[in-house]
Amino acid sequence: MLVTLILAPPPSGKTEEPRQLSKLWGKNGELWSPRSRLPDFGWAGYRWGTEPYRMPQQRVSVKDFGAKGDGQTDDTAAFQRAIQAGKGKIVFVPPGKYVLRDILYIRISNTVLQGAGPDKTVIIFAKPGVEIDPRPAKTDGNQPTTNWSWAGGLISIGGSPTKPIDVTKVAKPQKRGDTSLTLEKNFFGPGDEILLTLRDDDAKSLLHYLYRGQPGDISGLKNWYVEQVFRVVRCEGNTVVLNRPLRFDVRAEWRPTVERFAPPLTDVGVEGFTFDFPVRQYAGHFREVGLNPVEITRFAAHCWLKDLVIRNADNGPFVSGYFCTLERIRLEADPERRSQSGNYTGHHGITFGRASDCLCRDFQIDTRFIHDLTVQSSVGCVFCSGRGVDLCFDHHRWAPYENLFTDIDAGIGSRLFASSGGDTRGNHTAGGETFWCIRTQRPVRWPASLGIDSINLVGLDVADAAQAVPVLPSPTDLTGRWCEPIPPGKLFPRNLHEAMRARNAANR
Template sequence: MMKTCSIRWTSLMAVSHLAMVTTFATAADQNSELWGVAGEKWTPTSRLPDFSQAGYRRGEEPYRIPKETISVKDLGAKGDGKTDDTEAFKKAIASGPDKLILIPKGRYVLSDQLEIRQPRVVLRGDGPLETVLLFTRPLQEIKPTTAATGDGKATSAYSWSGGLISVGGSPPHKGTKLPVTAEAKRGDLKLTLAAHSFKEGDEVLLTATDTSSQSLLAYLHRGQATDLSPSFKKVISQVFRVTKADATELTLDRGLRMDVKLEWAPTVCLFSPDVMDVGVENMGFEFPAEAYKGHWEEVGYNPIEFSQYVAHCWVRNIRVWNGDNGPFISGWFCTVDGILFGADRRRNFTGGISGHHGVTFTGSDNLCTNFIFETMMFHDVTVDHGATGNVFSRGRAMDFNMDHHKSAPYENLFTDIDAGDGTRLFGSGGAPGRGNHTAAGATFWNIRSKQGADWPEHFKLDAMNLVAMKMRGRDIKTPEGRWIETIRPGGITPPDIHLAMLQKRLAGRTPVAASATVASPAGGVQSWKSADGRTIEAQFAGLQNDQVTLLRSGKSFIVPLVRLAPESQDLARKLAGGTGSP
């Protein structure tokens, strides 16, 4: 029998944040030399990468929820834990785009993969314990595959990929790929092209491709690349919005993540994914409570995948129980917000491990926030296959693992995390011949753990940032090498550097999310109390996706709703005129 939890989900989320540092600063808090108090020490060329655009719609918009609704129960689903409801779910998904598909309270038996290949489809349950999807067959049984690990062990591709809810589309690059005609530096805001037809407001995709000498890989690893198979050829991309289009020059909305060299045959084309605004929310996934057979023995009890061809999609408020893996996110600007992993005791393998990968990012500019691991996976969170500009924030785990799985993950962030015991923080996998565990720019900021950590020597890379971690040893601040600031974990401001960067980028204008909630700052100056009892005076400016925007001294800043005391949470919802979540 599959386990059901008697603790309310809202309680679990609240408990996970009691130990987290709030965004209210104290006199004892310290600042990083990479950021300062409010970003005054940061520039686009800084060794601290820009993470401000991670997540759905770059953190600027509320989720786009379709107005037309359809219920799986209207199409024959029973939700009684016995009847196979697969066909009702497939009919709902096939009803076309622009649908909010409601999955009322119940336990729904499903025996096949659910594929979403069109935009603006949202699957919404009544809560992770109220709406539960019971998949009875793994992906290996539904769509058998053969694969091998990096050292030749036979296994299934679903050991590290695939989802029983699969969201995909066609390649997002559209039109002619135009060559870049002049070199540029990391942090630059301009690209030079020959004649083009791009205009202000277009989204464009910059792509660079490695040479036979692997000079791009050498650059991404800042000259310290190791273990490179001659067949490993790197391609790296970045998406921009065009803010100005001249005859031969594009001005971009953010700095380049990398140098642009002509030897890497850089090109620019339109970025226009055909599958966007797909959401999976407010539901649980439960899989059979079978004993976990171990690493690479997984058969595909995986809840969700977003392919590399989707953008601006989301997963929120879900529970994964007895999963082989969690979500695989390969797209662009996607968000996983509020996810809990757990397992029955009979599921556990040696050492309490119950699965392979938790949340895996292989795409770019994605965000995973508000996560809880009440079990251990071999790899709790993973960056792999060139994952770039992704963020993991505001999470809790028993003994957290930040897996860097080789293949040049670049400039990824881990911030404001309770890592529990901290005995396996940097334990990482990956196939031979795929380089170091990570390329440059990996940043670890405000990671709290019981045990102290050492620099991850097995990464064989110096170009990383470790700020406010429990470290053995002293500060190291080498401009082009290692960077360690031994600020007390939990004693740094800002505690979440991603949110601070988002706030800085949106400074000077009201965030779109806030303006969608209220027309103007409401209620005058109010007293706001943090969850640990500290107060500030500020004016309410909006509530969206459980983020409160406040105005103080003419500046806006963002506070996660869970960081506020209950009475201040109620005040924010009242001023927003509702719950604050679409």
């Protein structure tokens, strides 16, 4: 009889250091509850993070519509013809270099613009946005500029606004963390997706609530509203039981309504490209000319951007909408692209603006933007598993609420919380912003500049942690500073989004 012996490796002499756990989560979420000051980030991303991208079965090639891909010929018309003919299909772009001189609009669901990979398929945007569609604008400081400075993309994904369906009022108040809504009329059944909307009153009490009573100057924020999407688990008369907790209190003065969630465009993807802009020195803040590769507008849901290299851009992707995923996005720039000061090569790197439950993961920023990662007016969005040279987590005012930055190598750490935005648009962030397992080469300080003491720092090297947060509040207290300066290399779990998603999957 043959006996196989499996020998353990000899001891290395090193003892593995124990992992450290947060008082807000524990090992597997046993310390967390829907009432926690730590929001639920487990549902962010395409199709709630529960299924792979829905890829069309049919495809067309831009070569069949006259595209050359020789780096010289203007292939814009061929791309436009291919997208028109390829509605609901994969529009494939074979290896080559394709020159585009106009905006590409993708306005039909289930359409995927697919390259052969960023090392094989290159799109050269030869004409900036301001030369195609000028879009004049002014900054909050009344400085002339163009809307391309902070929005827009030369590939534009999104539908047209549609009339709400099955609108009904919410009949009774609820608390943040509750998992049901009682409606005046119930049009819905198990499996339906619904959209809850809250609208501010004349006293701006909704904004005060979002900012946990610390709004700053909100004179420039008018007619504010917030939204959250749910899936109906079951119905008990006019009460619908929800698949996840409410992010907000639901109060009568905020005129809460529910409607069927029916986004006008879904399941559009752009993947497998290098987007290249001709090298020109970055002119500086608000002098951008629209070297912007791609946008997902707010009239879209369940869309994705994947495997993209973006070179020498004014801005990276601008993403609004619901449940969109960005993965493996790399931003880079040639040395000649640097501004005269040598500090920056663009304005915004990756931006979630008026986005809900969107996810950006596995990103890489190999240059410096004025704002590398931006959240503005976004709710429940996640940046995770990325790295950069010296990242800036830009909270751009306009009430970003309950967003997460987790498992990120932020590089140097000299400007981690540097944020911008107009002075009358509220403090830089509203409540619930969470920073979890962020690695920096130098210690950071408590981000007092964000203007609010209702955020969470866990797993950061915070130099003044003991002075800034001498005592932790209760885990269910939504106000007060929370800082657990656990060394990022020892914190478990490293990626809070993935841990929450796994917990949600286990409880479904």
